[in-house]
Amino acid sequence: MPLAKPVALSPGDAVVLGVRNLHLAFSGPRGSVEVLHGVSLHVRRGEKVALVGESGSGKSTIARLVLGLLHDQGGATVSGSVRLGSREILGDDAYIRAARGDRVSMIFQDPVSAVNPAFTIGDQFREVLRRKDPAISNSEATRRARAALVDVYLHDPDRVLASYVFQLSGGMSQRVMIALALVNAPDLLVADEPGSSLDVTVQARTLHLMNDMIGRRGTSVLFISHNLGVVREFADRVYVIYRGRIVEHATVNQLFVDARHPYTRALLAAVPKLDEARVPDVPETTYGFANPLIEHEGCSEQPSVAA
Amino acid sequence: MKVLADLPGWRAFRRNPMSLIGLVLVAVVVCSALFADLIAPYPSHAGSIGDFAAMDAPPNGKYLLGTDTIGRDLLTRIIYGYRLSLEMAVVVLAITTPIGVVIGLVAGYLGPVWSYVLMRLTDVFLSIPPLVLAMSIMGFLEPSAIHGMMAVAAMWWPWYARLTYNLTRAEKQEGYVLAAETVGAGMPHILFREILPNCLPAIFTKMTIDVGFVILIASSLSFLGLGAQAPTPDLGSMVADGAKYMPDSWWLALFPALAILIAVMGFNLLGDGLREAADASR
Amino acid sequence: MTEPFLSVEHVTKRFRSDGHEIVALDDVSLVVESGECHAIIGESGSGKSTLGNLILGIEQPTSGLVRFKSEVVSGRRRPLRLKRAIQLIQQNPLSALNSRRTVGQSVRLALDVHHIGERAHRRRRVIELLGEVGLPAEYADRRPRGLSGGERQRIAVSRALACKPELLVLDEPTSALDVLVQARVLQLLMQTRRQYGLTYLFITHDLAVVRGIADRVSVFQKGRLVEAGSTDEIFAAPRNPYTRRLLSAIPVVTAEEARHRDQFRSAAEPNVAETDD
Numbered sequence A: 001m002p003l004a005k006p007v008a009l010s011p012g013d014a015v016v017l018g019v020r021n022l023h024l025a026f027s028g029p030r031g032s033v034e035v036l037h038g039v040s041l042h043v044r045r046g047e048k049v050a051l052v053g054e055s056g057s058g059k060s061t062i063a064r065l066v067l068g069l070l071h072d073q074g075g076a077t078v079s080g081s082v083r084l085g086s087r088e089i090l091g092d093d094a095y096i097r098a099a100r101g102d103r104v105s106m107i108f109q110d111p112v113s114a115v116n117p118a119f120t121i122g123d124q125f126r127e128v129l130r131r132k133d134p135a136i137s138n139s140e141a142t143r144r145a146r147a148a149l150v151d152v153y154l155h156d157p158d159r160v161l162a163s164y165v166f167q168l169s170g171g172m173s174q175r176v177m178i179a180l181a182l183v184n185a186p187d188l189l190v191a192d193e194p195g196s197s198l199d200v201t202v203q204a205r206t207l208h209l210m211n212d213m214i215g216r217r218g219t220s221v222l223f224i225s226h227n228l229g230v231v232r233e234f235a236d237r238v239y240v241i242y243r244g245r246i247v248e249h250a251t252v253n254q255l256f257v258d259a260r261h262p263y264t265r266a267l268l269a270a271v272p273k274l275d276e277a278r279v280p281d282v283p284e285t286t287y288g289f290a291n292p293l294i295e296h297e298g299c300s301e302q303p304s305v306a307a
Numbered sequence B: 001m002k003v004l005a006d007l008p009g010w011r012a013f014r015r016n017p018m019s020l021i022g023l024v025l026v027a028v029v030v031c032s033a034l035f036a037d038l039i040a041p042y043p044s045h046a047g048s049i050g051d052f053a054a055m056d057a058p059p060n061g062k063y064l065l066g067t068d069t070i071g072r073d074l075l076t077r078i079i080y081g082y083r084l085s086l087e088m089a090v091v092v093l094a095i096t097t098p099i100g101v102v103i104g105l106v107a108g109y110l111g112p113v114w115s116y117v118l119m120r121l122t123d124v125f126l127s128i129p130p131l132v133l134a135m136s137i138m139g140f141l142e143p144s145a146i147h148g149m150m151a152v153a154a155m156w157w158p159w160y161a162r163l164t165y166n167l168t169r170a171e172k173q174e175g176y177v178l179a180a181e182t183v184g185a186g187m188p189h190i191l192f193r194e195i196l197p198n199c200l201p202a203i204f205t206k207m208t209i210d211v212g213f214v215i216l217i218a219s220s221l222s223f224l225g226l227g228a229q230a231p232t233p234d235l236g237s238m239v240a241d242g243a244k245y246m247p248d249s250w251w252l253a254l255f256p257a258l259a260i261l262i263a264v265m266g267f268n269l270l271g272d273g274l275r276e277a278a279d280a281s282r
Numbered sequence C: 001m002t003e004p005f006l007s008v009e010h011v012t013k014r015f016r017s018d019g020h021e022i023v024a025l026d027d028v029s030l031v032v033e034s035g036e037c038h039a040i041i042g043e044s045g046s047g048k049s050t051l052g053n054l055i056l057g058i059e060q061p062t063s064g065l066v067r068f069k070s071e072v073v074s075g076r077r078r079p080l081r082l083k084r085a086i087q088l089i090q091q092n093p094l095s096a097l098n099s100r101r102t103v104g105q106s107v108r109l110a111l112d113v114h115h116i117g118e119r120a121h122r123r124r125r126v127i128e129l130l131g132e133v134g135l136p137a138e139y140a141d142r143r144p145r146g147l148s149g150g151e152r153q154r155i156a157v158s159r160a161l162a163c164k165p166e167l168l169v170l171d172e173p174t175s176a177l178d179v180l181v182q183a184r185v186l187q188l189l190m191q192t193r194r195q196y197g198l199t200y201l202f203i204t205h206d207l208a209v210v211r212g213i214a215d216r217v218s219v220f221q222k223g224r225l226v227e228a229g230s231t232d233e234i235f236a237a238p239r240n241p242y243t244r245r246l247l248s249a250i251p252v253v254t255a256e257e258a259r260h261r262d263q264f265r266s267a268a269e270p271n272v273a274e275t276d277d
Helices: A059-066 A093-099 A121-132 A138-151 A157-162 A170-182 A200-217 A228-234 A252-257 A262-270 B002-006 B010-015 B017-034 B074-109 B112-127 B130-138 B145-172 B175-183 B187-223 B235-243 B251-280 C048-056 C080-085 C103-113 C119-132 C137-141 C149-162 C179-196 C207-213 C231-236 C241-249 C255-265
Strands: A015-028 A031-044 A048-052 A076-084 A104-107 A188-192 A220-225 A237-242 A245-251 C006-017 C020-032 C037-041 C063-068 C086-089 C167-171 C199-204 C216-221 C224-230
Touching: A015 A059, A015 A220, A031 A048, A031 A059, A031 A076, A031 A220, A031 A245, A048 A059, A048 A228, A059 A076, A059 A188, A059 A220, A104 A170, A121 A138, A121 A157, A121 A170, A138 A157, A138 A170, A170 A200, A200 A228, A200 C241, A220 A228, A228 A252, A237 A252, A237 A262, A245 A252, A245 A262, A262 C179, B010 B017, B010 B251, B017 B074, B017 B251, B074 B112, B074 B145, B074 B187, B074 B235, B074 B251, B112 B145, B130 B145, B130 B187, B145 B187, B175 B187, B175 C086, B175 C103, B175 C149, B187 B235, B187 B251, B235 B251, C006 C048, C020 C048, C020 C063, C020 C224, C037 C048, C037 C207, C048 C086, C048 C167, C048 C199, C080 C086, C086 C149, C103 C119, C103 C137, C103 C149, C119 C137, C119 C149, C149 C179, C179 C207, C199 C207, C207 C231, C216 C231, C216 C241, C224 C231, C224 C241, C241 C255
Parallel strands: A048 A220, A048 A237, A104 A188, A188 A220, C037 C199, C037 C216, C086 C167, C167 C199
Antiparallel strands: A015 A031, A015 A076, A237 A245, C006 C020, C006 C063, C216 C224
16 A cells, blocks of 8 residues: 655745644543643754653653654543644644654664564665665665765664664664664654653763764754763753643753743752852752753744745 | 451452453352252253153253253253263362372472472373373273372372472472471471461462362263263263264254353453462462 | 771672673772761762762672771661761752652651651651751641752751761762752752761762862762872862863853863863773
8 A cells, every 4th residue: 555655845935833822632531641742843944842751751762752653652642743844744644654764753762672683784774765766676775775874973784784773782782773764865853852761971972973964964953861961962952841831942051041931940049060169959849840841032923934 | 268358369369351251151050069959940850751752952041051862861961961070070089189299398398309209100190191191090980070189189189299399399488487497397387387378378279279170171081981970960961962862953052062161261350360369369 | 086987998899780790889998077068079980979879878898998086887787876977968859759658657666766856846847857958847747749859858858867876878969950959959059068077978970069069079980099189189170081071071150160160171082982881
């Protein structure tokens, strides 16, 4: 059965990912539980947008929804709009499945568990490349795979292509995952806590590398994290999410210099500081955490979302 | 039982129709066993006296499942047969489970030498087909229901030892074991108050399924003449006796065999359902 | 000069794995003073957790010894009174509590094992201990299921306190916690230390946390102690290149921190082209 071929984003599309008023509820044993309460966010072409929150905030759920990975879970009620370019994808599972790996790709927290251990790295590349170009020849696929590995500064790409994911170190498998995610030059990369399972020095190198490659290709990134320091180094614009609601939206500079929402301020105060010889502050109560959204100047979505 | 009551997986259990069927079948078997005197139509037929006027009668209005060669009501004998089977299963499991579990706990927790010795010992038992093993043990004993139970008990404990051993090895890695060790708790506390409670759901599930299999093995032994002797109403013996008269008096072998089937299947399905419920509550 | 509270003397630990030998710790020596918070910093493979295990008596050194208040503790059997004196807070709050026992039972274990207080009063003591970590009395009778990571770590602290220990080994106690919860737990830990005059051996990979809580720091890399000193010294003027690399790699949230950190960056640029991991 021929799948709907994902339509490439035209150069005129300013907004690569547009989420509007997303509601998500799960029906559990004790009735319906709302997990996302009207979340709106957008990612423009070439931008790196971070979604920051603690565990249980709903940030990973949003990533999975965008990637169409949530419909398997029974009892999920979704409403709102998720657009990839000008195309509405919420509920359109066929389109999203075709787009994954091609127009949209993802990087997960744990590289080893995200890659099939029964296949070599070379097999994974061939499979991913075929998603975009079903007619690609083996030799051409191998050539592109090798080039992708060289791009992530992996020496001896042929050895890596012949290896299985569990034979590689943590840092190397993360690089492989980045290479796999970017080999088809997707429009949007969704990264869920990339590198958080790595050592600090390795994570730093990996994030630098990712930054480098994304910059060269002009890929847009939706970047999920709980680590404010990483967000500050890496993102252009930030959404802070608390219990399924976006509470603050600002550029990176605005957020870290002039955080306005009580929750964001509490988060920033609670991060241990390299130059402070005392335990960080944390408020006794959560007063003000559920205050409505504070959007900083110049951040709102431009009205020119292509119809 | 406290452990079962704790399982919030009742919903998961209820959702699976096979588990409910299992529950019903098990209820039938258990009620027959418990209330045999009340529900059996002809309790006196459980012994050696039957209705001589209705010997070898096919199923009819008076004797729902027919009568055997000396006029005893088959339905009654099957109900009492369930009682005997269940008694055997309970006795066997009551003996083997504690022995097997303790051996498994100790072997799983202690160092490599202990676990090597104990596990190779259980390997010996596990490598011989259960029925063959039971038969060989019976070779030394006079055939009787009690000796049959002892034979089955002697060969059944390694299964529990192996199960508990694996569970203990896994639980040993958990933080709470390290915490108890660091606090200074002794081995008995760690094995029985910390680790064992985490093994119980799996052990109980296995016990439930095993009731069916113990009934099967015990029936097989008595089918071979090595278990309960006449005139005790034993399902396996009834099948053996009835098999001689196939296919004419078909009911003599068929109904006891079906009874065994119902019991084994019922406990199996119930046990599977319990396992699902236990998994759901993790 | 008083005897050192805890001393690790030329300790080496070797493991056998799949035929080859792994040197987890290589001739490590360090001293922890009574009442201090001593941080052990290292990434994966540094040997920091192995060091913790040796001090707790879970493992034995291949060579060298560990002394606690001038008594050698790295022999085979550790007497109960020594077990009581050295307690542990683990990294993973989920697995550290037995889901089949109530919170009260888990906390009470120490009281029963070491015969602390009269039996009749132990339940009251458990509730007191829970109160000291900010948890209500009702928690004594509930199972851990559904409790948050922060609450579980608090229970871990109260369980450790039940022993009336002298030395607490904390193995990444806040690494699995969210930012706000981490700050609260750190506050509790520091307050507890002050209140009971405890000594902490704080094992972590997070340098920013160390800055806020530690008196002295020992930096480990691949089983070797590469740098040691007071917290101020290490952060102001780290000498070892690995320490400098660690400092330069930390993601920070304020400009001041960035300025401070970037001094070390020019000397040890996170080189994108490095491939060995």
